[in-house]
Amino acid sequence: MLFLAGVHSSFRVCAQKTTGRDAVLPAAADTLPPSPDRLPPPDIILPADSGAAQSSDSLRPAGNTTAPSRDTGTLSQDTTHVPYSKDTLDAPVKFQAEDSVTLVVPEKKIYLYKGANVDYKDINLKAGKVMLDQATQVVDAHYIKDSADEKTELPVFTQQGQEPLESDSMLYNFKSTRGKIYNTVTQQGEGFLYADQAKKQKDNSIDNAEAIFTTCDEYPPHFAFHAKKVKIIPNKLLISGPANVEIMEIPTPLFIPFAIFPLTHGQRTGILPPTYEAAQQKGIGLTNGGYYFGLGDYFDLTVRGDIYSYGSWALNLNPRYFKRYHYSGSMMLSIATTRFGDPQTSDFTRSRDFRIMWSHSMDSKARPGVTFSASVNAGTSTYNQYNVTDPSIRLNNTLSSSIAFSKAWQGSPFNLTLSANHNQNTSTRQVNITLPEAAFTMNTIYPFQPKEYAGTPKWYEKIGIGYSLNARNSVDFIDTTLLKPGFFDKFQTGIQHQVPISLTLPPLGPVTVSPSVSYTERWYTKKMYRTFDAKHNRLDTTYDKGLYTAREMTMGLSVSSAVYGMFQFNKRNRNAKVQAIRHVMRPSLSLSYKPDMNQQYYYNVKVDTSALTPYQRVSVFDGIGFGPFSEGRYGGISFGIDNNLEMKVFSKKDTATHSKKIKLLDGFGINGGYNLVADSFQLQPFSVYARTLLFDKINISASGTVDPYVHDYTGRMIDKYVWEQGRFSLGELRNGSISISTSFKSPDKKGKKEEDTQDETDQLQPGQNPLDLQQEQMRRMQENPGDFVDFDIPWSINLSYSLNFTKTRTPDYKRDTTIFAQSLNFNGDFSLTPKWKIGLSSGFDFLNKRLTYTTVNITRDLHCWRMSINIVPLGFYKSFNITLNPTAGILHDLRINRRRQFYDVFGNPQSTGGGFY
Secondary structure, three states, X not given: OEEEXXXXXXXXXXXXXXXXXXXXXXXXXXXXOOOOOOOOOOXXXXXXXXXXXXXXXXXXXXXXXXXXXXXXXXXXXXXXXXXXXXXXXXXXXXXXXXXXXXXXXXXXXXXXEEEEEEEEOOEEEEEEEEEEEOOOOEEEEEOEEOOOOOEEOOOEEEEOOOOOEEOOEEEEEXXXXXXXXXXXXXXXXXXXXXXXXXXXXXXXXXXXXXXXXXXXXXXXXXXXXXXXXXXXXXXXXXXXXXXXXXXXXXXXXXXXXXXXXEOOOOOOOEEEOOEEEEEOOOEEEEEXXXXXXXXXXXXXXXXXXXXXXXXXXXXXXXXEEEEOOOXXXXXXXXXXXXXXXXXXXXXXXXXXXXXXXXXXXXXXOOOOOEEEEEEXXXXXXXXHHHHOOOHHHHOOOEEEEEEEEEEXXXXXXXXXXXXXXXXXXXXXXXXXXXXXXXXXXXXXXXXXXXXXXXXXXXXXXXXXXXXXXXXXXXXXXXXXXXXXXXXXXXXXXXXXXXXXXXXXXXXXXXEEEEEEEXXXXXXXXXXXXXXXXXXXXXXXXXXXXXXXXXXXXXXXXXXXXXXXXXXXXXXXXXOOOEEEEEEEEEEEEEEEXXXXXXXXXXXXXXXXXXXXXXXXXXXXXXXXXXXXOOOOXXXXXXXXXXXXXXXXXXXXXXXXXXXXXXXXXXXXXXXXXXXXXXXXXXXXXXXXXXXXXXXXXXXXXXXXXXXXXXXXXXXXXXXXXXXXHOOOOOOEEXXXXXXXXXXXXXXXXXXOOOOOOOOHHHOOOOOOOHHHHHHHHHHHHHHOHHHHOOOOOOEEEEEEXXXXXXXXXXXXXXXXXXXXXXEEEEEEEEEEEOOEEEEEEEEEEOOOOEEOOOEEEEEEEEOOEEEEEEXXXXXXXXXXXXXXXXXXXXXXXXXXXXXXXXXXXXXXXXXXXXXXX
């Protein structure tokens, strides 16, 4: 017997030439003819570093071999036949140990103690102690105990491409590749499998007896599925026989006949289990059940459905496609029927709805200069009302779509864009469709600029000319009239040409001067005439079809500059709190002239029978194509000034300059204009604004319109300035707005993270569409907000307030009135305990003096499970939803869900008052 301390060795069952500190087992050496110069004593094997050289002939296939002749130096046939030993392996077994390695030659065994590490092909075994038996080619691994009699260095078996197996002890046969493992634990995807005994088969599958499977990472687990038999097909499936659920190691009556858990990523065709749900209006239902079709590397299809006991149902089709470096997209087609009440009663209602969504994007590298994109969101106006539970989606009453193709000719200034657009208001049921819309543009070119020139360019060489052509065919209608008779007669078609001409002049010191000329021409396919019908008190509309044109030309000259000012405090005292104030002014002035080229297209029309109502000025091109040009000539001055105010204060944190900049006002200014050619009301209303950020936390912005003219008792403007009445004022503030927003949150309990991490289920898999991953995460957040609560932030709050007002006349024109619209919105959450979190989102309607749409979220962290309660206590749609589900994605469909919904079917959907009833 040979005893080696701290040995790092390797062995083969066939003799080979070794280098370094490799050791050779005797079994293969016995198959070679004896060589007196290398035979060791009969009971030991020498390590390689003793200088014994080994032949490598036995590594060659049995049979004839070629070897160089000693006499002639030529190759000759070697007819020597060397048979392999029965215990020969086809690859070396490398081993090492921290404490000692003991070789027992007569028994053909090697004992490794403490820190044992064995490698064979793609297999690695680590354990406290290991026995290698060359005769049986079996490795036997065990744990060891430390001074506290605790188990340490448990055997860990790892095969490349598979999850490690940890156990108390194990046996593994190198030849048959079979093994037996006792008291094993292994992680399979997001789950953990514990088994009393496990057998590793030749096909790498593992049979487990008396096993429990759980997604809880603590032991003992908080919950588990206990089964007599479990089979693992690595990286594919975990299959269980009959099993029951254990909670805190206590068996429960919950029983399943079998279970299949996927262990693979990417596509896998299979059933999507439904979720149980109870709704007051729809009854008991199974939701989100269906089937997933994996249709290849570039395409898949998900089919889901909902069905309720009261007769409501829904079907959702969700195809997705993705080709790397080319394109990606997804589509959702949903149809639903919602039933309320008993069909035999008068209050029975039924709603048939649909929704179509399509998202497509194209990689810019696929076809340089060509892009195609689509974002479609269309459907019936009542779809959200009956089929969506997410508050943010239900409150959005606007749907829009856009499909666009663009082509840019490289090396030329020309671009082409073709698009189709859709806008829909689900409250008013008004729909606008533009199909198609085309835009052909020529970027600014400089026709007088030579291709190559030297010196200072001439002024005319800076003249730039552009061109754009826009064509539009659009229609406005109520959704119930779609494709009804006369629908296509409502389409309005228009074409617009624009030719802008600009001149870039060199700066005149701090002043920049830019002259410009623009010509615009519009083509129309019809004229519209309105006449008042006094008998029926209505406006009648008639159309004259044909090809009509209108045009407009503007000329302008703009001048802009920037002026800087600095006022310093206490120049000698560098430690003064306020050191300086910096003021930046950016004045601008522009002259423009527009001749009146469209007066002939305007006329007066009376709109009702009231004597107080004045005639209105309308155009024959109102609502047609790109609309009409404004009438009247304009020649005037536009002016404005923008200001920025900063303060520099003393700061101890800045060790270099001991100063810090603070923004007092990010921007504030005034804009206005004066029409030099108008016979009255020459001065235009002033526009004022201001914005700032206080304490790096509070955003404040304000704007308003100041009318410089006096108004009479009917609200009409009088051609007389306010300051001419003896008032020291620019005018009367006719409308304005102010908004304030801020957010606060407590520091992260775990400190600032260097980089964001994602769960394994959120990682982008090969062939997966990144857009679909983002949409799937958003869908999961909307359906299960409790799964995305951050318990590391104890509290957070967001506040926003807005106020808008407009001064106008009452409907009877007898007095002025001010219409106010103000809102207060707030949302936030706080941790009641380290495991309980409460969130609230609401607002206050100052006009109706009540709370707006309110949601309350209560979340309980149960380690491997999570409970979330979502309450909508106010409004037309009220609901209560409680969900209990595991946090692991593999068991995402295993949930307990209880939902109660309250609809005010005959009430006002926009109402937000009231409570549960």
